[in-house]
Amino acid sequence: MKNGMSAAGLRDVPELRYLNADNVARYRAVMRYFYQEYQRLRYWMRPEEVYEGVNNWGVLDSYTLEQCLADLEQLKNWQNLASRHDGGRAVTIEEYMRKKSLYLLTPYSIEIERMLETLETIKGYGGSLETTYLDTISECLLSIRGNVGAFAAGEALQCWDKLFQAFKQMHENAADFIGSMNSIQAEEMMATDAFLAMKDRLTDYLQHFVKGLQQSAYQIEGHLQQITPNVRDLFLEQAVDDELAKPRLDEVQSREELLDRWTRGWMNLRRWFLGDDREASELQQLERATKDTIAKVVRSALRLQERRRVGVSRRKDLEWLAVRFEQAESLEEAHCLAAYAFGLFPGRHLQGEDVRTTDRADAAMWQEPPIVRGIRSRSRKRLGKSDAEPVRSDDERKRQHRAIVEAQLREEREYLEQLASLGNVRLEQLGVLEPRKRLRLLSWIGRCTASPSRSFVTSDGYRITLSAAKAGERAVLRCTDGDLDMPDYVMKVEYALTERRATDNG
Known part of the structure; x- marks a missing residue:
C-alpha cells in the first residue's frame, strides 16, 4: 500500500444502501435501536426485542413483527447485521415454527451510525483556537x-x-x-x-x-x-x-x-x-x-x-445650541460659545484685493467690507474648455530619493563586507552598534529564523547563515541607545556567487 490506497478500499459499500432505500425510515429506526443498545453494552438482540423497542418510539405507523423480521434479514444481506442461531427453548408453537436468530451490528454499521449521530448535532463549522x-x-x-x-x-x-x-x-x-x-x-x-x-x-x-x-x-x-x-x-x-x-x-x-x-x-x-x-x-x-x-x-x-453614528439624530442638541446662541448678550459671547461648540475651523487661504475704507488701527475685521472672490464650480459637468496645464516634473524629488536609497545600500554593503571579513561571529563580538545597524541586524536574524535552511541571500549576493544558539546561552547586543538581551546566535556572512562559481568549476 505504497500509495495510501488498496484495491479493497475501492470496493462497493453495501452497508450504506439502507440510507437511501425505499423503506429508509424503517431501516434507520432499526439501526438506531441497535446502535443505542450497543452503547449500553447490549450486543446480540432478538427480533422481538427490536420490534418492541422500535414500536415504543412511536415513529412508525402500523409496524408489524413480520416487517421487522424482513427488515432484519435485508440488513443482514447488506452486511449491516450479523446473525447466529438462537438456541433458546421455544415457548409457543409460533416460536417453534419460526426460525429464531440473534442479530449483531457489524463494525462498518457502528461507524456509520456514529457518523450519522455526529452529523445530526452539527449546526455550523465549530472549531476553536487553543494553544x-x-x-x-x-x-x-x-x-x-x-x-x-x-x-x-x-x-x-x-x-x-x-x-x-x-x-x-x-x-x-x-x-x-x-x-x-x-x-x-x-x-x-x-x-x-x-x-x-x-x-x-x-x-x-x-x-x-x-x-x-x-x-x-x-x-x-x-x-x-x-x-x-x-x-x-x-x-x-x-x-x-x-x-x-x-x-x-x-x-x-x-x-x-x-x-x-x-x-x-x-x-x-x-x-x-x-x-x-x-x-x-x-x-x-x-x-x-x-x-x-x-x-x-x-x-x-x-x-x-459609523452606521450607528450616522443614524443618530442631533436635532435636539442643535436646537438647544441655537437657544444658547439666542440668549447670548453680545457678539463676543457668541464668538466664545462658537469656539467652545465647534472649535477651530480649518484655515483657508483666499486671494483678493485688499481695499481699505479707513486708516484706523483699531478697526476690526468684521467692520471691513467683504472681498468678492470667484470660485470654480466642483460640478462634474464641463462648462467649457480650460487651459492646458503643464505636466509637473518630479525629477528632482526622484533624484533626491535615489541618492538616499543608494547611500543606504552602500552602507549596508560596507557592513556586509565587514562581517564577511570576520567569518563566524557572535553577537557579543560586534561591539557597540548604532540603531540603524541594530535594526538591520535584527532584520537579518528574523529572515534567517523564518527560513527552513536558516539562511538567505541578500540582493548584493551575500549569503547570511545563522546558527542556533545552545539552550540557555544568552548574549547582550550593545547599542548606543541601550542593550538588548537575546539568544547567543552565531552569524556567518559569505559571498554566495563565489560558492556558485566554485560549484560550477567543480
Missing part, C-alpha cells in the same frame, strides 16, 4: 529528543498517540474556526448590532492565540530541526513495536505498512510546521489567516459604529 495543543506537541517532541532509544514498553506508542492526536485536533479545530469566521452566517452576524457586544472578547481571543502561536512555534520548529531522520526512525520503530505487541483478534496491518503510514504522518507534521521548498508552512498560513480575521472583525465593528 494547549501546541504545548502538548512541544512536550512530546522534547520527550522524543531526550528519550529516544530509552522508552519503556508502551511509552513510545503513548507519546506518538498523544503527539499526533494533538496535531490532528489542533489542525482540524483551527481550520473549522477560521472557516466559520469566513462563512455566510458570520458575515450576516458581523452586520448586526449584537456583534459589537462580543467584538472585544473575540478580538482578545484571536490575539491570545496569535501570541501563543508565535511563542510555541519557534520551540516546535527547533525540536523538529534537532530530530534527525535516524532519531525519527528509531522512535517510530519503537512505537510500531508497542502497537504490534497489543493482542488483537481482528486483522492488523503488517509492520512495513504501519511504519510507512506513520512515517508519512510524521512528514506531514514536519511539513505543517517547517514547510518545504515549494511553499511556506501551514503554520505561517494559519497565523496570516488569524491576523486577517482580526482585521476583518475590527473593520466590521468600525462599519457598525
Whole structure:
C-alpha cells in the first residue's frame, strides 16, 4: 500500500444502501435501536426485542413483527447485521415454527451510525483556537529528543498517540474556526448590532492565540530541526513495536505498512510546521489567516459604529445650541460659545484685493467690507474648455530619493563586507552598534529564523547563515541607545556567487 490506497478500499459499500432505500425510515429506526443498545453494552438482540423497542418510539405507523423480521434479514444481506442461531427453548408453537436468530451490528454499521449521530448535532463549522495543543506537541517532541532509544514498553506508542492526536485536533479545530469566521452566517452576524457586544472578547481571543502561536512555534520548529531522520526512525520503530505487541483478534496491518503510514504522518507534521521548498508552512498560513480575521472583525465593528453614528439624530442638541446662541448678550459671547461648540475651523487661504475704507488701527475685521472672490464650480459637468496645464516634473524629488536609497545600500554593503571579513561571529563580538545597524541586524536574524535552511541571500549576493544558539546561552547586543538581551546566535556572512562559481568549476 505504497500509495495510501488498496484495491479493497475501492470496493462497493453495501452497508450504506439502507440510507437511501425505499423503506429508509424503517431501516434507520432499526439501526438506531441497535446502535443505542450497543452503547449500553447490549450486543446480540432478538427480533422481538427490536420490534418492541422500535414500536415504543412511536415513529412508525402500523409496524408489524413480520416487517421487522424482513427488515432484519435485508440488513443482514447488506452486511449491516450479523446473525447466529438462537438456541433458546421455544415457548409457543409460533416460536417453534419460526426460525429464531440473534442479530449483531457489524463494525462498518457502528461507524456509520456514529457518523450519522455526529452529523445530526452539527449546526455550523465549530472549531476553536487553543494553544494547549501546541504545548502538548512541544512536550512530546522534547520527550522524543531526550528519550529516544530509552522508552519503556508502551511509552513510545503513548507519546506518538498523544503527539499526533494533538496535531490532528489542533489542525482540524483551527481550520473549522477560521472557516466559520469566513462563512455566510458570520458575515450576516458581523452586520448586526449584537456583534459589537462580543467584538472585544473575540478580538482578545484571536490575539491570545496569535501570541501563543508565535511563542510555541519557534520551540516546535527547533525540536523538529534537532530530530534527525535516524532519531525519527528509531522512535517510530519503537512505537510500531508497542502497537504490534497489543493482542488483537481482528486483522492488523503488517509492520512495513504501519511504519510507512506513520512515517508519512510524521512528514506531514514536519511539513505543517517547517514547510518545504515549494511553499511556506501551514503554520505561517494559519497565523496570516488569524491576523486577517482580526482585521476583518475590527473593520466590521468600525462599519457598525459609523452606521450607528450616522443614524443618530442631533436635532435636539442643535436646537438647544441655537437657544444658547439666542440668549447670548453680545457678539463676543457668541464668538466664545462658537469656539467652545465647534472649535477651530480649518484655515483657508483666499486671494483678493485688499481695499481699505479707513486708516484706523483699531478697526476690526468684521467692520471691513467683504472681498468678492470667484470660485470654480466642483460640478462634474464641463462648462467649457480650460487651459492646458503643464505636466509637473518630479525629477528632482526622484533624484533626491535615489541618492538616499543608494547611500543606504552602500552602507549596508560596507557592513556586509565587514562581517564577511570576520567569518563566524557572535553577537557579543560586534561591539557597540548604532540603531540603524541594530535594526538591520535584527532584520537579518528574523529572515534567517523564518527560513527552513536558516539562511538567505541578500540582493548584493551575500549569503547570511545563522546558527542556533545552545539552550540557555544568552548574549547582550550593545547599542548606543541601550542593550538588548537575546539568544547567543552565531552569524556567518559569505559571498554566495563565489560558492556558485566554485560549484560550477567543480
